[in-house]
Amino acid sequence: MFLLGIGIFSAATSDDVPEVKENTVLVIDISKPMMEQRVEQGLPIPGAQADDMMGLHDVIAAIDAAAKEPKIKGIYLVGANNALGFANSTELRHALLRFKQSKKFMYAYANYYEQRAYELAAVADFIYMNPAGSLDWQGFGVQLAFFKDALDKLGVAPEIFYAGQFKSATEPYRLTKMSEANRLQMTDMLQQLYSHFLQNIASSRPKADTAALRVLAHELGMQAAQDAVTAGLIDKLLYDDEVKEIIAKKTGAANIEKINFMAVKDFIEVALQAKEQPTDKIAVIYAEGEIVNGKSGDGTIGGETIRQLLRKARFDKNVKAVVLRVNSPGGSALASEVIWREVELVKKEKPLVVSMGDYAASGGYFISCGADSIFAQPGTLTGSIGVYSMLFDASKLMSQKLGITFDEVSTAPAASMGTPFRSMSAVERRFFQNGVDSTYQQFLRKVANGRGMTIAAVDSVAQGRVWSGNTAITNGLADKIGTLQDAIACAARMAKITSYSLRQWPEVESLWDKLFNEKKDQQTSMAITIQQQLGVEFATAWKHIQLLKQQAGTPQMRLPFFVMPPANGK
Structure with missing residues (x-):
């Protein structure tokens, strides 16, 4: 052996x-x-x-x-x-x-x-x-699931607090269909993605034009x-x-x-085999997945992990510029704040450019807004400048459906605030809404400072609304359409270097890391197994349940839906 x-x-x-x-x-x-x-x-x-x-x-x-x-x-x-x-x-x-x-x-x-x-x-x-x-x-289509009727039948009441009329992440739990605001943003976003898709086809296939391609889909x-x-x-x-x-x-x-x-x-x-590397380096830091407190894990961006990597790049004298590659729908407001602070510290000492992937929305935009320059793609989903918090009151489910009741003693009326086994008081609801409103105002201020805009101007394009990369540039939320390579070239120009090598973080785990990180391997294997056995849609639902557990009662900066590869071309 x-x-x-x-x-x-x-x-x-x-x-x-x-x-x-x-x-x-x-x-x-x-x-x-x-x-x-x-x-x-x-x-x-x-x-x-x-x-x-x-x-x-x-x-x-x-x-x-x-x-x-x-x-x-x-x-x-x-x-x-x-x-x-x-x-x-x-x-x-x-x-x-x-x-x-x-x-x-x-x-x-x-x-x-x-x-x-x-x-x-x-x-x-x-x-x-x-x-x-x-x-x-x-053509393209989006279908959303709504759970309000199911929760009503179960005797579960969502306690929802949000800032931003387009911040629709909580709609599946409080409505039975899309709000008009959400329908507007989803329609606009889908039309832009579809137009860009058709333009790409037409530019590559001389015999095709966008009008004819639309007709083919309609008919x-x-x-x-x-x-x-x-x-x-x-x-x-x-x-x-x-x-x-x-x-x-x-x-x-x-x-x-x-x-x-x-x-x-x-x-x-x-x-990628090793070649002689110039001394001057550009650090490329990948931030992919949900933003969570602590360290990064399977498909997550840990606030502490990214902070440490940004700090490492800041103190490395050979690193002349930093490119933060963001591919995130957001997540924890606190973890986003931790990353934002380190971005600000890096930017004081060397150029920092953000390159947006499929999405850099809500918390993903929060950690991006302070960059010296922001690159996006036409199909990037960004913005979603808004905040929400959500808990669930399952007291009726417990008492009326299961016959379980609860009693308590405490030193203050709100000592058990946030428990799912009793209804919240008006004072407690005000406490949570004030927290969400305060976090939203902080979000607006940080975007305004980072983008050189007034708070009123940011608020007019915020309200939780999701924008495509093209529209984000028009709105002042991003600077240029470009790839990661374009962002790296921009960082090099800002640092005034022509010969450089890339330092990519986090580093891919070695075999020894794999051997001594059994827990993470088990989590990764579970996620892969669920997707293989149940398909992308059910795997996404499972992920959604896990996220609900993580975000209960804490302010969230998160995209209002999951983005996943289309099924059957839709």
Whole structure:
């Protein structure tokens, strides 16, 4: 067992870099989940199925490196689904467009295409699809669940406090349908995302225009595979072996089995292998997930963790600038405040630029607003400047449904304030609402100071409303449309450096970290298992229940909905 353990460890920690052969074709599966940074889910045991998730920016770096690598002849883009959100999908799309400037080929193939996967495939020189496949084309839609009637039947009364007429995170518990304010913001946001999506398709496919694409969706005009060819969205209907015959001829391979395919995951190791690093550095700090108190965990941004990383960058004399990559719907107001403070301290000593991912909303915007410059994508969901707090009164459920009653003694009337087993008094409700209102005013002041706006101007675009990246720039909440690479280049200009290397934090956990962090591994495995067994929708519901437990009674700066990859193209 000891020798076996050494063998596994040696294989897992080997420094061997995969070999790039002549006439290699880089394979990118766009259906594979990608985080901002790569995530190693467990011990990389030889022969076992790998659950690791690639890092989006590692993939982008690999694509840029492939454009310059003489042995790479082209890219084979596969996958029927797009696992990325709107903004990060745009970042990957820009990398593919840059690759095309190398004049190397790019072919895309799938048995069928979900419409947002097609947005990436549209970049390719030729798009092929299985003759029995289909191209989903029915527009974008959002469906929200409301629980008020269910809570009424159970005898559970939500105690809700919020600031901002668009702060709709609490609506599922107090309403049976969207408020008019929420319907307005959701409609506007969806239309902007859809318009940007159609513009991307039209720019890549000369025979398509946005008006015709809208008509196709309205009339469900993409019934059969041939309809996609007729519309100019698919070049040819072919089987997998026929597409590979084309690639074989393009690369000079004797047959399809002799094509030198290389997965992008393997080429990442080549692209990122150690090179001589300049002394001057730009720190890229990734803040991805829900904002929580304490340390970062699975899919969360720990206020203490990010504070320590920002402080580390502040005191490192070789770090000349900092880029904070934010991909967060928000969360704890207190943890957001902890991060905001450290952003302010960094900014006094060196440039700090924020790059927004799929979302940087509510608390995610709170930690961004003080930056020297803010970059977003058109599909970034941001703003949501508002606050809420929520508890539940389950006293009727206990007494009328279960026959359980409670009694108490205390030294003050509000000693048990926040308990779910009695109703709140008017004084206690006022206490919670005052806390929410106070936090909202602090939010407005911090945005006003960070963005050089008046509090009244911020309040006019706040009220909890969610904005797209484009509108955020118009409203003064962001500065420029751009990728993470653009944000890094901006930070370098502000720091007046031309030669630099990147220092990326938090660092990806080593094998030893995995061995001695069993609890986190168990949490990660549980989340993955739930998603695999129940699907994305039920996994999101489970996550929602966990969040309700975490945020009970504490002020929250959070996006009013979960953002997740579309199901069935919607």
